[in-house]
Amino acid sequence: MDRTLTVALHGATGRMGGNQHLIRSLLAIIQQGGVPLASGDTLQVEPILVAREEEKLRQLALEVAPQQIGRAVEFSTDLEAVIADNRVDIVFDAASTQVRPRVIRAAVEHGKAIYxxxxVAVELAEAIQLAELCETAGVKNGVVQDKLWLPGICQLRKLRDEGFFGEILGVRGDFGYWVFSGHDPQRPAQRPSWNYRAEDGGGMIIDMFCHWQYLLNDLLGPIAAVLTHAKVDVPQRIDEAGNAYQCTADDAAYAIFEMESGVTCQFNSSWSTRVRRDDLLTIQMDGTQGSAVAGLRDCWVQDLASTPTPVWNPDVPQPINFCEAWRKLPAPPVEENAFKTQWELFLKHVAGEGDFPWSIRAGAAGVALAQAGLLSAQERRWVSPSELLT
Ligand SMILES: NC(=O)c1ccc[n+]([C@@H]2O[C@H](COP(=O)([O-])OP(=O)(O)OC[C@H]3O[C@@H](n4cnc5c(N)ncnc54)[C@H](O)[C@@H]3O)[C@@H](O)[C@H]2O)c1
Incomplete structure (x- = not known):
């Protein structure tokens, strides 16, 4: 038997809302015929697209959706009415960050499940309030933690579980790429302008430290303290309307995370760097028995036996090809989109199958790390996220 969950997809016209959540997740789930449940039933999903831009919505609902699933989907510019609509089971928000608390509050008021x-918010106090609100109301809730399901990260987790690393000593994360400032009309900015304005909820730390929090927590346990240096490397950019604006938010952040286990993790996050590594995000984990480097999809390993013995001698050309000493692991047989994988887990959870630990409360821990990072950069000192949670 089929059961259908209706999802109000707010922010459907945005980068994430449109590409990752509508096209690669919800429409892809419809396209595959729904989500099979353990009960033998199939869970179907029906999106209602919501945003302010009517023309863009119309195009997504009436042109993009039919191309993928052979029919149109519903759309609306009236968020309040859609949230109040009795057919809606889940309210999902992918609008710009500052809008989120208002959407979550409205969804809680109507007793909807929230994803x-x-x-979840820029301010920690607000993120905690939202978690409490959901918990008190007893509504199912979750936050996107997509990187947990990236194929490269899944391989890293598997290596850890198999004991490949021996004792884990350190982790190095390298994230980012060059984001064009928009001054050259031939090379427009690839990211929305609000990302570079602190007053609009933008900034590398608030954007990315939530990801680093759940990733590191999952791989190595809790983060004890963070030391961050933040920079505004590109002080002026051009916005969507072609106007110059001052960048008030950090676009590069250099952080050291000290884990409760004693492991040291160092993450560089930058929108002002050029890529000369295997992927846009690489995470190297070093252990006594071996090391691994995970990209978004692939993972390379080097065990103790294949570890080269370099000799420092700048007077001769480097005799070792260091890349050749790494072995690429075979890709897993099925590589699903990470957002879609998490969507399926949330849909099942709402349908009564399976836990969903990636809650708004878990999302608040990400905000705590981001706020700890910001405070550390501001006061130029180590900050413990738990210091902010008490
Ligand atoms: N999980 C990830 O890897 C990931 C990656 C990028 C962004 N994000 C998050 O996704 C969210 C959206 O980011 P994006 O890059 O898609 O942004 P975007 O600018 O492309 O899209 C923003 C969306 O929000 C809507 N919006 C903006 N202001 C609004 C307002 N005042 N009222 C109602 N709607 C409003 C816009 O209409 C649009 O639909 C952010 O919270 C961001 O942190 C997550």
């Missing part, structure tokens, strides 16, 4: 993009 949203990260960060």
């Amino acid at each position: 949203c993009e990260k960060p």
Whole structure:
């Protein structure tokens, strides 16, 4: 038997709402015929697209959706009415961060299940309030933590579980790429302008530290303290309307995370760097028995036996090809989109099958790390996220 969950997809016209959540997740789930449940039933999903831009919505609902699933989907510019609609089971928010608390509050008022993009809020007190609100109301809730299901990260987790690393000593994360400032009309900015304005909820730390929090927590346990240096590397950019604006939010952040286990993790996050590594995010984990480097999809390993013995001698050309000493692991047989995988887990959870630990409360822990990072950069000192949670 089929059961259908109706999802109000707010922010459907945005980068994340449109590409990752509508096209690659919800429409892909419809396209595959729904989500099979353990009960033998099939869970279907029906999106209602919501945003302010009517023309863009119309195009997504009446042109993009039919191309993928052979029929149109509903759309509306009236968020309040859609949230209040009795047919809606789940309110999902992928609008820009500052809008999120208002959407979550309205959804709680109507007793809807809530799923949203990260960060759940910019301010920690607000994120905690939202978690409490959902818990008190007893509504099912979750936050996107997509990186947990990236194929490369799944391989890293598997290596850890198999004991490949021996004792884990350190982790190095390298994230980012060059984001064009927009001054050259031939090379427009690839990211929305609000990302570079602190007053609009933008900034590398608030954007990315939530990801680093759940990733590191999942791989190595809790983060004890963070030391961050933040920069505004590109002080002026051009916005969507072609106007110059001042960048008030950090676009590069250099952080050291000290884990409760004693492991040291160092993450560089930058929108002002050029890529000369295997992927846009690479995470290297070093252990006594071996090391691994995970990209978004692939993972390379080097065990103790294949570890080269370099000799420092700048007077001769480097005799070792260091890349050749790494072995690429075979890709897993099925590589699903990470957002879609988490969507399926949330839909099942709402249908009564399976836990969903990636809650708004879990999302608030990401905001705590981001706020700890910001405070550390501001006061130039180590900050413990738990210091902010008490
Ligand atoms: N999980 C991830 O990897 C990931 C990656 C990028 C962004 N994000 C998060 O997704 C969210 C959206 O980011 P994006 O890059 O798609 O942004 P975007 O600018 O492309 O889209 C923003 C969306 O919000 C809507 N919006 C903006 N202001 C609004 C307002 N005042 N009222 C109602 N709607 C409003 C816009 O209409 C649009 O639909 C952010 O919270 C961001 O942190 C997550």
